[in-house]
Each structure stands twice: as structure tokens, then as C-alpha cells.
Amino acid sequence: MNKNKFYVTTPIYYVNGKPHIGTLYSTLLADVTARWNKIQGKKVFFLTGTDEHGQKVAEKAEELGISPQELVDKNAPLFEKVWKSFDIEYDRFIRTTEPEHLVGVNKLMKILIDKGDIYKSTYAGPYCVPCETFVTASSELKDDKGNVLCPSCQRATTEVEEEAYFFRLSAYADQLLKFYKENPTFIAPKERLNEVISFVKGDVRDVCFSRKSVKWGIPFPGDPEHTIYVWGDALTNYLSGIGYGTSEEDFNFWWPADIHVMAKDIVRFHAVYWPAMLLAADIPLPKREMVHGYILVDEQKMSKSLGNAVDPENLRKNYGVDQVRYYLMRHMPPSQDGNFDLEQLEKHIDADLANNFGNLLNRIASLALNNGVETVNPAEAWEPASASLKEKCEEAFRSYWDEMNHYQYHIALANLWTFISEVNAYVHSQEPWKVVKQNRELFEEIVSAVCHSLYAVGVLLWPIMPRKMEVLLSSLGVEFDPSANNVAEIRKNLWNKKFVLSRSKDRLFPRVESQLVEKDEAPEKTVPKKTTPVKDDMITIDDFVKVELIVGTIMTCEPLEGSEKLLKMSVDFGDLGKRQILAGVAKSFKSEELVGEQGVFVGNLPPRKMAGTESQGMMLFAKDDDGKYAMATVSAGVKNGTRLG
Numbered sequence: 001m002n003k004n005k006f007y008v009t010t011p012i013y014y015v016n017g018k019p020h021i022g023t024l025y026s027t028l029l030a031d032v033t034a035r036w037n038k039i040q041g042k043k044v045f046f047l048t049g050t051d052e053h054g055q056k057v058a059e060k061a062e063e064l065g066i067s068p069q070e071l072v073d074k075n076a077p078l079f080e081k082v083w084k085s086f087d088i089e090y091d092r093f094i095r096t097t098e099p100e101h102l103v104g105v106n107k108l109m110k111i112l113i114d115k116g117d118i119y120k121s122t123y124a125g126p127y128c129v130p131c132e133t134f135v136t137a138s139s140e141l142k143d144d145k146g147n148v149l150c151p152s153c154q155r156a157t158t159e160v161e162e163e164a165y166f167f168r169l170s171a172y173a174d175q176l177l178k179f180y181k182e183n184p185t186f187i188a189p190k191e192r193l194n195e196v197i198s199f200v201k202g203d204v205r206d207v208c209f210s211r212k213s214v215k216w217g218i219p220f221p222g223d224p225e226h227t228i229y230v231w232g233d234a235l236t237n238y239l240s241g242i243g244y245g246t247s248e249e250d251f252n253f254w255w256p257a258d259i260h261v262m263a264k265d266i267v268r269f270h271a272v273y274w275p276a277m278l279l280a281a282d283i284p285l286p287k288r289e290m291v292h293g294y295i296l297v298d299e300q301k302m303s304k305s306l307g308n309a310v311d312p313e314n315l316r317k318n319y320g321v322d323q324v325r326y327y328l329m330r331h332m333p334p335s336q337d338g339n340f341d342l343e344q345l346e347k348h349i350d351a352d353l354a355n356n357f358g359n360l361l362n363r364i365a366s367l368a369l370n371n372g373v374e375t376v377n378p379a380e381a382w383e384p385a386s387a388s389l390k391e392k393c394e395e396a397f398r399s400y401w402d403e404m405n406h407y408q409y410h411i412a413l414a415n416l417w418t419f420i421s422e423v424n425a426y427v428h429s430q431e432p433w434k435v436v437k438q439n440r441e442l443f444e445e446i447v448s449a450v451c452h453s454l455y456a457v458g459v460l461l462w463p464i465m466p467r468k469m470e471v472l473l474s475s476l477g478v479e480f481d482p483s484a485n486n487v488a489e490i491r492k493n494l495w496n497k498k499f500v501l502s503r504s505k506d507r508l509f510p511r512v513e514s515q516l517v518e519k520d521e522a523p524e525k526t527v528p529k530k531t532t533p534v535k536d537d538m539i540t541i542d543d544f545v546k547v548e549l550i551v552g553t554i555m556t557c558e559p560l561e562g563s564e565k566l567l568k569m570s571v572d573f574g575d576l577g578k579r580q581i582l583a584g585v586a587k588s589f590k591s592e593e594l595v596g597e598q599g600v601f602v603g604n605l606p607p608r609k610m611a612g613t614e615s616q617g618m619m620l621f622a623k624d625d626d627g628k629y630a631m632a633t634v635s636a637g638v639k640n641g642t643r644l645g
Contacts, residue, residue: 006037007254010048011262012096012237015075016060019082021310021340022263022295025328029292029409030261031088032329035463036404037258041485045254047241048083049094050076051234053227054132058216068216072097082312086321087466094241096233102218104240105233109209109221111281117168123208126150126157131265132230134208153265165210165220167232172276173204179275185288187271188407189335192264192291196271207231207273235274239283257286259407267291290407293337310340318515322465323349329464330413333592346512351633357420357457358509361472364427364450365501371436371443376499378452379445386449389426392419393456394493400460401491409464414596416460418553421598423453425574425639451476451499459486468508475504548603549620549644550576551634557591563611567591569619571601574641582615588629600632600644 010030013023027048034046052072061071072095080093094101112118126135128150135150135157142148147156180186180197187193210226211217217227236244238257243250262270267289275285297310315324327345330352332338368376382390396419403412427450436443455476462469462482473480477500480486552571555578560566565584572578581601602618609615620632634644 003253005043005254007045007257008034008259009238009257009261011266012049012051012234013079015050015052015072016057018078019312021312024086024312025295025332026261026263027083027088028325028328029290029334032409032463033259035466038482039462039486045242046090047092047094048090049237050079052095052097053217053233054230055214056129058214085316086312086325092241094237096237100246101237101240104245105218105228105236106221107245108236108281109228109232112167113221115280117280118165118209120165123164124161127160128153128155128157130155162212164208164212165226166206167209169207169273169276170204172279173200175279176200176272176275179285187289187291192267196267199268200272231269231273256284259288259290260286261290264291264293290334292334295332296337296339319345319349319512322468323353326353326465329409331593333410334407342516346514349512352417353509354511356424358507360424361454361508364447365475365503367432368447368501369503373444373447374501376444376448376451376501378448378496383445385426385430386445389449389453390495392422393453397456397490397493410592416457417596420457421553423450428639452495452497455497456490459490472508475502477501550601550603551598551638551640551642552601553598553640554594557594559586559591560611560613566611568613572640574639576641579616580614581617581619582610582613583619585621585629597631598633
């Protein structure tokens with residue numbers, strides 16, 4: 001039965017510290033996924049929360065001189081506060097100390113015990129306290145002192161030996177492999193699935209499901225000397241959060257989960273232990289798991305010990321909620337690690353949001369209102385340029401729809417920004433500031449075409465930037481209902497809406513006041529002015545005009561096979577056609593970062609071969625003191641093929 005529902009979850013976060021940009025990223029991925037399905041008219045349930053039991057919570061509480069319950073009661077609200085400040089619209093925030101969760105955990109454990117899949121034995125070996133993980137000893141995972149390292153966090157482990165209850169994971173290896181084969185899209189990206197399959201095909205051992213030495217946790221059914229170990233407890237939140245053990249009707253409606261969102265360091269527990277537990281309990285398996293990479297700072301994984309964890313609240317105060325949401329979704333590909341950089345954040349807020357997108361709304365609204373056009377009616381028949389933009393709007397929707405449904409949010413946004421640049425180019429080419437003096441009807445058509453484009457963009461961007469897009473849609477006179485099937489209307493691309501424009505007090509995206517602080521700069525010295533001598537290599541204006549500098553949009557970009565430095569791009573130069581351009585900047589840019597960007601190119605160089613592949617022009621970059629490249633571009637989107645001069 002098609003219930004037209006969508007159930008999405010985040011991991012539940014440990015409460016021995018406060019939220020950082022990495023936990024925000026996981027939660028934001030889930031929020032965008034939930035909102036995207038909501039505007040398709042689906043009933044959506046979004047679950048997040050906190051993991052409040054275990055050894056490291058108990059140790060942190062002891063360090064602070066308070067009880068574990070006092071610690072979790074103090075820290076859990078920090079996560080709720082940050083999520084709400086970033087417009088994370090969850091349906092339930094579950095805490096594993098809640099009575100309803102205890103009921104669900106006990107129900108699942110009793111089923112596994114009754115089936116004979118839980119047994120008592122003794123564990124002896126290395127244990128990682130920060131990861132709450134028993135580690136299989138390996139000579140390849142030892143430091144120079146001979147300590148066994150945790151494969152997830154690289155910290156030294158502790159040798160423990162204690163009685164414990166075990167789950168018969170090994171008994172489900174064949175069923176798991178069969179499931180992976182029959183469901184090849186269960187884990188995204190595919191690389192993570194291959195890692196999981198390799199692990200299951202290896203020496204899969206039964207896993208510890210209780211601790212006798214840790215008292216802060218849920219008592220093990222029938223043996224209160226033991227507490228339920230973290231994975232038997234924490235993973236069950238995905239069931240208990242929707243009524244498992246307390247509301248059969250709710251649970252049956254929402255389960256199975258449509259997608260679990262998590263970072264790659266916990267994929268084994270979610271993709272191996274969790275499905276095996278569900279198989280043992282005869283509960284349907286989740287449909288998909290989105291496994292994202294780490295958010296790096298200075299190319300290192302964030303950690304409290306390194307002191308490089310970025311505080312989301314500081315980002316919100318300095319840059320704005322939707323600006324940070326946009327940057328994380330556009331420039332942190334979920335399939336790989338992404339480096340968080342404040343300089344890049346500021347650059348993209350100014351270039352992508354303030355100049356390219358926000359300026360488009362400001363220009364067209366001001367132009368219309370200043371010329372007495374408040375109510376904008378659709379054209380009865382669109383002129384060729386407007387009809388072409390309408391077709392591009394439909395193409396933009398199709399590509400956005402496809403990438404969003406495959407959780408490739410960064411590619412979806414890059415493609416949509418290509419369309420935004422095309423709308424800017426349309427305005428530039430149509431010159432409505434001139435047309436208004438000659439042809440009022442055509443002027444109103446141009447305004448209407450831009451408003452229809454902005455309406456489509458506003459709806460499609462709502463999952464990423466809900467607050468700003470509601471402002472944009474309101475300025476167009478659109479009453480936006482997030483629970484309606486808005487996507488279906490955009491798909492039709494009818495361009496038959498009437499807009500009522502209003503003037504906004506503030507710019508949609510103001511330019512950034514940089515928060516970057518230069519370190520230890522020497523005071524500037526006063527240098528006497530000197531007359532610049534004429535150099536032997538000076539060129540004349542006649543030489544300069546021979547160089548054709550043209551603007552183009554990068555449509556595709558990929559590493560050139562056989563070269564470590566070169567990226568191969570397909571660049572749209574508008575009326576000048578498309579060309580293949582090679583650029584030796586692979587060490588400064590990931591290929592997907594350049595897709596949809598407008599750059600400046602030398603257009604009248606003869607083709608030449610590099611690494612056996614022809615390049616039909618040259619892209620301009622600047623190199624900083626560290627040898628990294630920054631692309632040359634224009635401050636606002638212009639028509640592809642525009643010549644600089």
C-alpha cells in the first residue's frame with residue numbers, strides 16, 4: 001500500500017559535548033531531505049535526538065562532579081536549541097533516557113533473547129571508550145608503543161575483560177549479503193556499500209550487547225547486573241521514536257524508515273549490526289542509508305582534542321542561518337569529505353547569494369515598482385527569448401528533481417545556479433531598463449518571465465533556505481504552503497501566475513562583513529612613492545584588444561584520465577557555442593565545485609593538446625602565496641559569451 005509517507009532519521013548524538021558543525025551537517029542533510037519530500041505533498045516524519053547512556057557519559061559526569069542524569073538533562077537541550085536556531089524542523093527529538101524508549105528497547109531485546117540470538121559469554125580485548133566500541137586487535141592498528149588503536153578515531157584503546165551478553169551477528173552474514181545484492185542502492189555512496197560487503201564477507205564475529213562494568217544505562221532484561229550496551233540501546237531509537245512498544249498504529253504507519261542519515265564512522269553499526277537485529281526480530285529493513293563524509297577543518301577531521309570544532313552558533317550570528325545552510329549543502333558533497341573554510345564561506349555568500357541570486361530579485365523588483373508595475377500578469381504569448389527562458393526553467397527543474405531524489409544536493413544546487421545565471425543573462429540581453437521607455441507590454445513580459453523563474457527557484461530552494469525563500473515568495477505576492485504539492489506545480493511549468501510585487505526593506509542576501517582576522521601582521525611601513533618606469537615588456541592597447549576575454553559557464557567538469565593536475569570541462573559560451581577546456585587546477589578544486597560556476601576564459605587561443613587531449617581555450621585563475629588557485633569571475637551573472645573589455 002502506498003501510504004504517501006516519508007520517514008527520515010539522523011544519528012542520535014552523544015551528550016558529553018555540545019553540537020558542532022559536523023553534527024549540524026548530518027542534521028541539516030536530514031532536514032533538507034524531509035523538506036524536499038514535504039513539498040511533494042507527502043506526510044513526513046523527521047526523527048533526531050540524543051544518545052544519553054554509556055561509559056563516556058558516566059565518566060564525563062564524574063569529572064564534573066554531577067550525576068549522569070544531571071549531565072544529560074543539561075546538555076540535551078543544547079542540541080534542541082541549535083537545531084531550532086537553524087530552522088531544523090524535526091517532528092520528534094528523542095532522548096534515550098525517556099520511558100518510551102526503554103519500553104521499545106526491552107521489547108526488541110526480549111524478542112532476540114526468546115529467539116536464542118542473545119547468549120552470555122566473556123569478552124577479552126581492546127575497547128575504545130570514545131567510540132564505545134570493542135576492537136578486534138590487529139598488528140596493523142598499533143602505535144609506536146604497541147597500543148592497539150581504534151580504527152575509527154585512531155585513539156589508543158583500553159584492555160578489558162568482562163562477562164557480557166552477545167548478539168549472534170555471525171548467524172546473519174549470509175542473509176545480509178543476500179540483502180545487499182538484492183538492494184544495491186541500500187547504501188549511498190557505493191564505496192561505503194563495498195566496504196560493508198567486504199567486512200561481512202570477512203571474519204564477522206558476534207557483537208557485545210551488554211556491559212557489566214558500566215552502570216549508566218538500561219538494565220538488561222532478566223539480569224540487572226548488566227546494562228544494555230550502546231548499539232542495542234541507541235539504534236533502537238529508530239523504532240521507539242515512532243511508537244514501537246507504545247503505539248502499534250503509529251509504528252506500522254511510519255516504519256520502515258525511508259532513509260537513515262549518518263557519518264561514515266558509524267556505517268558498520270547501521271549497515272551490518274542494525275539490519276541483522278531487524279532480520280532477527282522479523283522487522284522490515286530500512287530502505288536506504290545516506291552515508292556522508294567528514295567535515296574537515298584545515299584538512300583534518302574535527303575533534304575536541306584538536307580544538308578545531310566549529311561552533312554553529314557563531315556561524316549563525318556572523319553569517320546568517322540560510323547562508324550557512326546553503327554553503328554546507330552546496331559546497332560539502334555528501335559522498336566525500338569536505339573542507340570547511342571561512343574564507344570560502346564568505347566568498348560564496350557574496351558571489352552566489354548576494355551578487356548572482358539576491359541581486360536578481362532586487363533589480364527586477366525595483367525596476368518594476370519604480371516604473372509603476374506592481375501587479376504582474378503572465379503574457380498571452382511569450383516572445384522567443386522569454387519562451388527560451390521558460391524552456392530552460394523546465395530543464396532546470398528536471399535536473400534538480402533528479403539530483404535531489406538521488407541525494408546529490410551539491411549537484412542539484414550547482415545546476416540550479418546555472419539557471420539563475422541564465423536568468424541574469426536574459427535580463428542583461430533584454431535590457432528592460434531601455435524597453436520600458438519604448439514597449440510597455442514587452443517590459444511587463446520580461447518582468448513576468450523573471451518572476452516566474454524566481455518563483456520556481458524559490459520553491460525548489462525552500463528545503464535548503466526556508467526562511468529566505470519564504471521572504472522571496474512573499475515579495476512576489478505568493479502565499480506559500482509547504483505541505484502542498486508545490487513540486488507538482490513547478491513540474492507543469494505553466495507560467496500562468498499573477499504576481500503582486502512588494503518592496504523589501506532589506507536586501508535578500510546582504511554582502512558579508514568579513515569575520516576573518518589577519519594574524520600577527522607587521523605594521524605597514526610608509527614607502528616613498530616612486531615613478532613607475534616604463535618596462536621593456538609593456539604592451540599597447542592595440543595588443544590588449546587582440547585578447548578575447550569571454551565569460552562562460554562550466555556545464556560539466558571531471559578529472560582528466562591519466563593526469564593528476566588537469567580537469568576537463570565543457571563550457572557554455574552562449575552564441576559562441578560550447579568548448580572543451582583543460583585547466584591544471586585539480587589540486588585546488590574538486591571537479592564538482594566548478595560545475596555551474598561562471599568563469600573568464602581566453603577565447604582566441606589556438607587549440608592545443610595537453611596529456612593527449614585537446615583544450616580549446618584557457619581559463620583564468622589567480623594563485624595565492626600557498627600555491628592555491630582562485631578562479632577569475634564576474635561579480636554578477638552575465639550572458640554566456642559576453643566579452644570583457
